[in-house]
Amino acid sequence: MKCEEFNADKLVELDKKYYWHHLTQHKVFETQEPTIMVEGKGCIVKDVHGKEFLDGVSGGVWCVNVGYGQDTIAEAIYEQLKVLPYYAGSAGNPALLALAEKLTSLLPKLDKVYISNSGSEANEKAFKLSRQYSRLKYPSQDRYKIIFRERDYHGTTLAALSATGQPERKMGYEPLVPGFMGIAPAYCYRCSFGKSYPSCNMECAGDLEAKINQEGADTVAAVILEPITAGGGLIVPPDGYFEVIQEICQKYDVLLIMDEVVCGFGRTGKMFGHEHFNVDPDMVTMAKGLASAYMPISATVIKQKLFDRFLADPSDTMHYFRDISTFGGSAAACAGANANIKLIEQQKLCENSKEMGDYLIGRLKELESFPIVGDIRGKGLFVGIEFVEDKKTKAPVSEKVMGQILGNCTAQGVLLGKMNRSIPGFNNVLQIAPALIITKPEIDRIVDAIKNALEKVK
Ligand SMILES: Cc1ncc(COP(=O)(O)O)c(C=O)c1O
Incomplete structure (x- = not known):
């Protein structure tokens, strides 16, 4: 079913009533709506309201390697x-x-x-x-x-x-x-x-x-x-x-x-x-x-x-x-x-992963001058940015800051990932892992979104 065929309000109601989301504190749904994804094509996913996102994490957990809609x-x-x-x-x-x-x-x-x-x-x-x-x-x-x-x-x-x-x-x-x-x-x-x-x-x-x-x-x-x-x-x-x-x-x-x-x-x-x-x-x-x-x-x-x-x-x-x-x-x-x-x-997707991954890291290096960018690392289309409060002490940023960066990217229509309840006090790495079919303009969009988000970090 396509997203136009759904009754969004009904689905949100069903979600809140019956579904237990993975890795989620449900109390947040008292003030915000749960995410409900409806369709995808290439690197783009659409939610129940028809809003499109560039999926920078291949299905949220780095698994839709070839992208959506592969007939x-x-x-x-x-x-x-x-x-x-x-x-x-x-x-x-x-x-x-x-x-x-x-x-x-x-x-x-x-x-x-x-x-x-x-x-x-x-x-x-x-x-x-x-x-x-x-x-x-x-x-x-x-x-x-x-x-x-x-x-x-x-x-x-x-x-x-x-x-x-x-x-x-x-x-x-x-x-x-x-x-x-x-x-x-x-x-x-x-x-x-x-x-x-x-x-x-x-x-x-x-x-x-x-x-x-x-x-x-x-x-x-x-x-x-x-x-x-x-x-x-x-x-x-x-x-x-x-x-x-x-x-x-x-x-x-x-x-x-x-x-x-x-x-x-x-x-x-x-x-x-x-x-x-x-x-x-x-x-x-x-x-x-x-x-x-x-x-x-x-x-x-x-x-x-x-x-x-x-x-x-x-x-x-x-x-x-x-x-x-x-x-x-x-x-x-x-x-x-x-x-x-x-x-x-x-489709030579391993090759594209290497080529686009190198391009992604190259573009991310432009962000190194931000005071909270501690380390940029990865291989192929699997890249992380470690955020720190201070480049010398390497003290990790708070989860609040991580949440701000990610939330800001989402608001710009770009979905990225972050460490989630992994290492106490050190959940400070942003993850970028788009589908291997990604193009340079889409990577530019990801990097621009992160840059915008970093400019707003308080
Ligand atoms: C490296 C690694 N191994 C194993 C797993 C577990 O896979 P699954 O969630 O399919 O059980 C994951 C899941 O993220 C993973 O990242």
Whole structure:
């Protein structure tokens, strides 16, 4: 249905009466209207009142990578729905098998594909696989611990949340799952060790070895990392970081899980974020951009050596991966993912992400003279601006200031993102992650909106 066909007042009433918004304090709706989105085309979304916005965050949470209104994806899903919408993931189906082949060709060092529904779930699979694999490989040890990095986010389910380095996301939901412990972020702007790159000896990466030794190497199954920390502040690790991580993982035979839920599918200017670095993960998890959110789907792609460890005589009834996900393997979702990846390749959207991302960062550098612009960083069309009260002390701006900047951009018709209940006192990074089809004039509009907003900050 198009927005002209809706009764806006009725929808607002239904929203207030029945719908519980994600990540939202509903008290605000006593004085303001909830947002209701109705349609989208390209990088533009329209709300229930017909107001158009330039969507600088690809569906709010960086997932509509190819933009709205891509008919080939919608048609592929529709055609598949007519033929076979679904059959359980204990069986294959043509769309799923085509997707599995495609993902392993995009990730040539990985060999097997496990399908589920969300980023959290893809990470849960990775954790379960890591624990069971390690126990099968080292039956005399108990390798179950998973190490994560502070500031990274890995999902909303309780184990994924336990693997998340964002304290505000966890508060109130404890006790969390045991066996998850954090290491220092790879955050040069605010180095945990008070050092400067490159003379720092990469202590943040070395923290992994320290943590493994502290916990006991015979208790650690895996480490999970985002290639670029997304919601925790858009943090790009320094060159050489992943080489050290890789070496440590190999030394202690700890599995390396790369969470590509955000960075995957062109977001950072390459098909996968970790391709920017010299690293060879044992598992890669992906979700958002996999079908550009036209359908919910995620995947955990793993190395053959892991898969082989689960092979045994069928009479050994506990030796296989005893995991199931009803909707994991939906043929229609796989068809959507296939059409989405085809479109990313045919329209060279990774290349456009790099080109437009470089242009965006170049234009944002014009804002460096504003006293509150502390750091501008990112790769491809995944860019953050860290706002500070003082460039020397790097004291973060308040959430009120962040709210002003974002609200002002929204009022100008440009939707951007910000850290939301992540790190106490440090929710001070603005996020820009438009669809990969974005054009230079649209980027100019984003930068102009931010500039206008900064001029009004009090
Ligand atoms: C890096 C990362 N991993 C995992 C997730 C969880 O994905 P989902 O919300 O689909 O469960 C997110 C969500 O934002 C994410 O940013």
